[in-house]
Amino acid sequence: MESYEQLLDKAYSQVKVVEGSSERCEIPKVEGNVTGNNTFITNFAQIADCLRRDPQHLAKFLQKELAVSGRVDGGRLILKTKLNSSKVNEKIEKYSHEFVICPVCGKPDTEVISEKGIKYKHCLACGAKSPIKYHL
Ligand SMILES: [Zn+2]
Numbered sequence: 001m002e003s004y005e006q007l008l009d010k011a012y013s014q015v016k017v018v019e020g021s022s023e024r025c026e027i028p029k030v031e032g033n034v035t036g037n038n039t040f041i042t043n044f045a046q047i048a049d050c051l052r053r054d055p056q057h058l059a060k061f062l063q064k065e066l067a068v069s070g071r072v073d074g075g076r077l078i079l080k081t082k083l084n085s086s087k088v089n090e091k092i093e094k095y096s097h098e099f100v101i102c103p104v105c106g107k108p109d110t111e112v113i114s115e116k117g118i119k120y121k122h123c124l125a126c127g128a129k130s131p132i133k134y135h136l
Pocket of ligand 1: 102103104105106107123124125126127128
């Protein structure tokens with residue numbers, strides 16, 4: 001029979017496998033332009049990809065947070081108002097805290113899982129399961 005320490009070692013080494021994979025996610029700053037009364041975020045697909053979340057979900061979040069309507073068009077997000085990019089960056093940062101970053105270890109290697117109607121961030125780096133409080 002394995003000792004507690006051995007089991008702990010084993011669990012730790014299993015967790016360690018995915019370590020290092022978190023370094024790749026440096027959220028890109030929004031790139032885009034304002035034309036008329038619309039704001040075009042041209043690197044939107046890239047941002048969603050980095051966060052490893054559905055672009056439609058991120059778009060929905062931004063629309064709610066910024067109180068504006070919009071749509072995903074190819075890899076772009078079009079928001080029907082004039083927006084300052086720093087405002088959008090701030091909201092994307094908020095999204096990553098609500099839906100991506102593990103509150104236990106601070107890494108972005110999470111997946112969203114749903115159990116009994118409650119959504120959780122399941123961390124692939126440390127194994128923590130944290131309920132998502134934000135309702136979208
Ligand atoms: Zn974690």
